[in-house]
Amino acid sequence: MKILRIDMGQLSYQEEEVPAELLALGGRALTSKLVHDEVPATCHPLGPYNKLIMANGVLTGSLVSSAERSSIGGKSPLTGGIKESNAGGIAGLKMGRLGYRAIIFEGIRDDFYTVYINKDGVRFERADLLLGKRISEATNILYQTYGKEIGFYLIGISGEFKMNTAAIANPDKDGSPTRFCGRGGLGAVAGSKGIKAVVLDDAGVERNRPKDPERFKESMKMYTTWLRETPGTAKVFPELGTAGLVKTTNKLGALPTRNFSTGSFEHYEAISGETLRETILERGGEGTATHACMPGCLIRCSNIYPDEEGKTVTSPIEYENIGLLGSNLGIGNLDQIAELNRLCNELAVDTIEIGAALGVAMDAGVISFGDVEGAKSILLDLEAGKPLGRIIGGGAALVGKIYGIRRVPVVKGQSMPAYDPRGIKGLGVTYATSPQGADHTAGQTIRAQVDHHSPEGQVEASRQAQEVNAIYDGLGLCYFSASAVAGRFEVMAQLVSGYIGMDITAEDIKNMGRLTLKWEHQFNRKAGFTKADDRLPEHFYIEENPANGQVFDVNQEELETIGAEGEYAR
Numbered sequence: 001m002k003i004l005r006i007d008m009g010q011l012s013y014q015e016e017e018v019p020a021e022l023l024a025l026g027g028r029a030l031t032s033k034l035v036h037d038e039v040p041a042t043c044h045p046l047g048p049y050n051k052l053i054m055a056n057g058v059l060t061g062s063l064v065s066s067a068e069r070s071s072i073g074g075k076s077p078l079t080g081g082i083k084e085s086n087a088g089g090i091a092g093l094k095m096g097r098l099g100y101r102a103i104i105f106e107g108i109r110d111d112f113y114t115v116y117i118n119k120d121g122v123r124f125e126r127a128d129l130l131l132g133k134r135i136s137e138a139t140n141i142l143y144q145t146y147g148k149e150i151g152f153y154l155i156g157i158s159g160e161f162k163m164n165t166a167a168i169a170n171p172d173k174d175g176s177p178t179r180f181c182g183r184g185g186l187g188a189v190a191g192s193k194g195i196k197a198v199v200l201d202d203a204g205v206e207r208n209r210p211k212d213p214e215r216f217k218e219s220m221k222m223y224t225t226w227l228r229e230t231p232g233t234a235k236v237f238p239e240l241g242t243a244g245l246v247k248t249t250n251k252l253g254a255l256p257t258r259n260f261s262t263g264s265f266e267h268y269e270a271i272s273g274e275t276l277r278e279t280i281l282e283r284g285g286e287g288t289a290t291h292a293c294m295p296g297c298l299i300r301c302s303n304i305y306p307d308e309e310g311k312t313v314t315s316p317i318e319y320e321n322i323g324l325l326g327s328n329l330g331i332g333n334l335d336q337i338a339e340l341n342r343l344c345n346e347l348a349v350d351t352i353e354i355g356a357a358l359g360v361a362m363d364a365g366v367i368s369f370g371d372v373e374g375a376k377s378i379l380l381d382l383e384a385g386k387p388l389g390r391i392i393g394g395g396a397a398l399v400g401k402i403y404g405i406r407r408v409p410v411v412k413g414q415s416m417p418a419y420d421p422r423g424i425k426g427l428g429v430t431y432a433t434s435p436q437g438a439d440h441t442a443g444q445t446i447r448a449q450v451d452h453h454s455p456e457g458q459v460e461a462s463r464q465a466q467e468v469n470a471i472y473d474g475l476g477l478c479y480f481s482a483s484a485v486a487g488r489f490e491v492m493a494q495l496v497s498g499y500i501g502m503d504i505t506a507e508d509i510k511n512m513g514r515l516t517l518k519w520e521h522q523f524n525r526k527a528g529f530t531k532a533d534d535r536l537p538e539h540f541y542i543e544e545n546p547a548n549g550q551v552f553d554v555n556q557e558e559l560e561t562i563g564a565e566g567e568y569a570r
Contacts, residue, residue: 009107031073057476061096094151156348211501253548254423267332285310323418324355356415
């Protein structure tokens with residue numbers, strides 16, 4: 001495997017072999033290692049010293065179920081710290097087939113290019129025809145130009161404007177550009193480097209094959225059996241997807257409602273996973289309640305949401321979309337949520353950050369809670385680069401500062417996902433201590449065996465979850481397979497060993513997670529983060545959540561054993 005370095009300032013490139021010590025690192029582990037080693041922590045995120053790194057998981061391209069995720073990393077313009085965001089889709093698969101474990105983009109420029117990569121090398125082509133286009137239109141131009149079999153990474157209008165909410169899209173297995181590396185504004189970093197699109201054309205390249213086929217085959221068989229026999233991966237996720245969490249979080253008082261002012265929503269039944277599934281099945285047509293974003297995925301937690309005539313509106317509607325663009329905005333209608341989600345996708349903005357930013361704006365009286373047309377109008381202002389649109393495109397923290405709102409659900413500048421930390425306190429610990437900013441995928445604890453309303457046991461639950469999540473991000477595996485693997489990393493180590501041809505142990509796998517967190521915390525400390533940054537917004541400590549009577553009361557000293565001055569930062 002190779003690393004491809006591309007200097008966008010000079011429009012030049014070079015290849016290098018992956019060093020032996022990095023062969024067992026992939027995805028988030030590799031992006032964080034490279035950012036830690038190569039990016040000055042105090043650099044401007046949109047300046048020449050930041051780097052944008054695309055990296056495959058260790059198992060990406062292996063055809064292991066749910067293992068085609070890829071990561072994008074760099075210094076975040078939203079948080080000011082290290083950032084990694086990952087997604088499913090096919091871009092990572094195509095990149096791996098071309099022989100690259102990572103692509104490192106350096107330098108900056110003011111004009112935009114499509115970077116075309118195939119088996120013969122790299123071409124730089126002006127991206128003028130793509131500029132100002134919505135994601136779906138830009139995707140059609142890419143397919144018309146390069147053929148339908150390509151993979152790609154693509155920024156939207158938000159990335160061209162270098163907004164803090166700018167995401168990076170890549171296509172699912174059916175060619176729909178709806179898989180987003182959404183968090184942290186990495187689309188703005190791409191925009192600062194003049195990258196409109198990275199096209200990955202693997203025509204004429206054979207698929208990746210395991211170095212030790214027998215070893216790989218045996219461990220893959222066992223892993224596949226686990227997926228098929230575990231209720232979560234065999235039934236719950238395929239039927240309800242992530243939206244199945246709506247009723248659970250509402251019951252816990254953790255479903256964000258009207259700018260996180262409470263944790264339950266009076267219309268939760270109308271936006272639940274069960275209602276979502278019934279609506280899709282009833283309408284039929286192009287809609288499907290069960291869909292795989294990656295080739296060969298057995299979990300199939302995604303969906304395609306149709307209108308009343310059965311025509312596709314958007315894909316997918318996830319729990320986070322429902323929480324941040326629905327209950328958080330006082331909106332209890334799936335069609336309205338789907339339309340807001342569609343617009344966010346077309347502009348390539350992070351739906352979590354935009355939903356939180358709109359919630360703060362509604363709290364400020366810019367528009368009213370439940371005002372769908374007002375929210376759509378703001379998104380159109382974002383598309384046009386108008387002042388209000390740029391403010392919302394700057395993220396929830398910026399909106400709060402401009403409008404003088406103190407109840408702003410962010411940590412380290414990044415908005416909270418759709419879980420009130422007073423209802424699921426382990427996630428509150430993750431929000432506070434993760435070097436990524438508030439992020440449920442950095443350490444999800446909703447399935448931890450703890451009393452989610454008690455402060456006891458939450459720090460350890462978050463610590464374990466953060467390590468495990470980093471492992472899956474490094475392997476390129478969807479975290480939803482974790483319930484099937486259930487910590488049996490001996491078999492996963494055999495799977496990796498058989499694929500890359502190195503002897504990897506379960507302890508090596510676990511150590512990858514710990515090292516990832518170590519590199520991330522060390523980078524942030526050099527960037528100026530301290531234990532003062534490892535806190536939730538003040539109001540979560542002093543204002544009871546009306547849905548459950550809880551405040552966030554986890555011991556701060558214990559919490560700080562994880563964060564900026566904790567074990568990982570040393």
